[in-house]
Amino acid sequence: MTASAFDLSGRVAIVTGGNGGIGLGMARGLAAAGATIVIAARNADKSNAAVAELTKSGAAARFIATDVTDENALKSLTDATLKEFGRIDILVANAGTTVRKPPQVISAAEWHIVIDTNLTSTLLAAQCVYPAMKAAGHGKIITIGSMMSLFGASYSPAYAASKGGVVQLTRSLACAWAQDNIQANCILPGWIDTEMTQGARQQVEGLHERVLKRTPANRWGETRDFAGIAVFLASNASDFVTGAAIPVDGGYSVMA
Numbered sequence: 001m002t003a004s005a006f007d008l009s010g011r012v013a014i015v016t017g018g019n020g021g022i023g024l025g026m027a028r029g030l031a032a033a034g035a036t037i038v039i040a041a042r043n044a045d046k047s048n049a050a051v052a053e054l055t056k057s058g059a060a061a062r063f064i065a066t067d068v069t070d071e072n073a074l075k076s077l078t079d080a081t082l083k084e085f086g087r088i089d090i091l092v093a094n095a096g097t098t099v100r101k102p103p104q105v106i107s108a109a110e111w112h113i114v115i116d117t118n119l120t121s122t123l124l125a126a127q128c129v130y131p132a133m134k135a136a137g138h139g140k141i142i143t144i145g146s147m148m149s150l151f152g153a154s155y156s157p158a159y160a161a162s163k164g165g166v167v168q169l170t171r172s173l174a175c176a177w178a179q180d181n182i183q184a185n186c187i188l189p190g191w192i193d194t195e196m197t198q199g200a201r202q203q204v205e206g207l208h209e210r211v212l213k214r215t216p217a218n219r220w221g222e223t224r225d226f227a228g229i230a231v232f233l234a235s236n237a238s239d240f241v242t243g244a245a246i247p248v249d250g251g252y253s254v255m256a
């Protein structure tokens with residue numbers, strides 16, 4: 001094994017929600033390893049800024065406006081990526097959202113927004129990239145779960161259901177597509193300092209202190225903590241790793 005097993009030169013990666021937070025943290029890692037990055041998200045200003053940053057660092061990067069809850073938009077995303085770059089080697093299905101409401105009050109509409117954004121979009125994006133990956137004889141799919149893939153969340157039932165589902169979906173993709181040399185693995189972030197959790201910290205009193213106390217590493221995760229795991233799971237170094245759900249959580253999930 002040499003460092004070249006982690007080399008992503010010539011590979012093309014789609015990163016949904018890659019314009020900020022954990023997605024951009026992974027995109028930075030993939031770009032540094034040599035991959036071309038396609039950022040798929042809705043906010044054009046944030047996405048163009050992310051593309052500018054990646055390009056400045058020497059990577060090839062491109063923004064394709066995409067709402068992951070729209071199946072046609074996902075098809076257009078993969079069509080446009082194939083047209084421009086001729087290949088899709090890596091899909092990072094990272095886009096996500098949450099609605100913080102307990103099960104007795106969350107509405108069906110709110111439930112569907114979270115399930116569609118976090119879970120259904122992961123299946124649909126995987127379906128869109130599958131033909132190109134199968135034809136190429138290799139592919140890497142990285143999905144994003146959560147500590148709520150493992151634990152219940154009294155304040156976020158739709159989010160927990162979606163993230164539990166993402167793990168089982170990933171295992172199913174892994175089983176179905178291993179014969180095509182496509183690996184699918186799920187990253188389970190702990191509490192990471194991003195826009196999503198900054199909102200939670202404002203809404204939930206004492207959250208910051210509770211996260212520090214509950215996390216053995218005694219800190220919030222940072223977006224740069226996701227660069228290495230993304231490169232590993234996107235590269236040949238992980239060719240015999242599939243269907244795994246890997247915590248990146250400072251020990252949160254193993255703390256009694």
Ligand code: NDP
Nearest residue numbers: 017021022041042043067068095096146189191192194196
């Ligand atoms: P952010 O809020 O910073 O990022 C969310 C990203 O998802 C944005 O880039 C946003 O882009 C994109 N997104 C949301 N909805 C859509 C949509 N309908 N179509 C396309 N893109 C969309 O959050 P994080 O970086 O924290 O979250 C990234 C992932 O990590 C999510 O799946 C989240 O559930 C997961 N996660 C986060 C944890 C944390 O502690 N931060 C813990 C566990 C999991 P735009 O608005 O431009 O569309």
